[in-house]
Amino acid sequence: GAGVSQSPSNKVTEKGKDVELRCDPISGHTALYWYRQSLGQGLEFLIYFQGNSAPDKSGLPSDRFSAERTGGSVSTLTIQRTQQEDSAVYLCASSLDRNSNQPQHFGDGTRLSIL
Amino acid sequence: AQSVAQPEDQVNVAEGNPLTVKCTYSVSGNPYLFWYVQYPNRGLQFLLKYITGDNLVKGSYGFEAEFNKSQTSFHLKKPSALVSDSALYFCAVRDAWGKLQFGAGTQVVVTP
Numbered sequence: 001g002a003g004v005s006q007s008p009s010n011k012v013t014e015k016g017k018d019v020e021l022r023c024d025p026i027s028g029h030t031a032l033y034w035y036r037q038s039l040g041q042g043l044e045f046l047i048y049f050q051g052n053s054a055p056d057k058s059g060l061p062s063d064r065f066s067a068e069r070t071g072g073s074v075s076t077l078t079i080q081r082t083q084q085e086d087s088a089v090y091l092c093a094s095s096l097d098r099n100s101n102q103p104q105h106f107g108d109g110t111r112l113s114i115l
Numbered sequence: 116a117q118s119v120a121q122p123e124d125q126v127n128v129a130e131g132n133p134l135t136v137k138c139t140y141s142v143s144g145n146p147y148l149f150w151y152v153q154y155p156n157r158g159l160q161f162l163l164k165y166i167t168g169d170n171l172v173k174g175s176y177g178f179e180a181e182f183n184k185s186q187t188s189f190h191l192k193k194p195s196a197l198v199s200d201s202a203l204y205f206c207a208v209r210d211a212w213g214k215l216q217f218g219a220g221t222q223v224v225v226t227p
Contacts, residue, residue, distance in 0.1 A: 004158070031213055033214055035215075042217060043215075091158055095213060098212055103149060105161070106151075108157050
């Protein structure tokens with residue numbers, strides 16, 4: 001389809017392992033956002049990409065979290081040495097650009113469970 | 116800093132009755148406001164937005180929202196609720212980078 005695609009849809013891993021979450025935005029969308037949704041914290045912003053640059057990383061909760069975007073398209077969110085508090089649904093969204101009045105379109109998320 | 120508040124954790128309504136989900140905001144400058152809906156195990160789905168212009172905004176699936184600057188509110192409304200409207204609703208405000216600041220969400224339960 002033409003929507004935002006995230007993989008895997010579910011990930012279960014042991015505490016201390018590294019995980020990679022992938023986001024394929026809508027073709028032509030230059031702005032890409034990562035959010036985290038958890039029971040205790042609601043929906044939180046993590047990082048924003050414009051093209052391959054990340055001008056706003058203010059929401060990354062610790063240095064165990066990093067993200068990159070290549071070719072102005074696919075983005076990967078990496079969590080190193082996972083902790084139980086990292087368990088959440090990680091949502092990716094894209095929009096035409098940050099100045100656009102068009103809405104952000106969300107993927108269905110990756111549900112991450114840390115054992 | 117900007118923020119939005121959704122004062123109700125849950126709204127219960129009978130099918131066919133009007134539905135209102137409340138949202139208030141706090142921003143410096145002009146607010147860019149959005150409503151999204153989330154069904155179980157799905158991402159957020161855009162309903163409507165207020166950028167500028169008419170205070171009454173019409174969106175998807177029969178939803179509308181009224182922007183009230185004096186009350187700093189942006190309440191979501193639907194004249195006649197359906198059972199299929201049962202979902203989690205989020206109000207959000209957009210900042211200059213385009214990132215969204217969400218409210219805590221309101222669970223809507225529509226009973227037959």
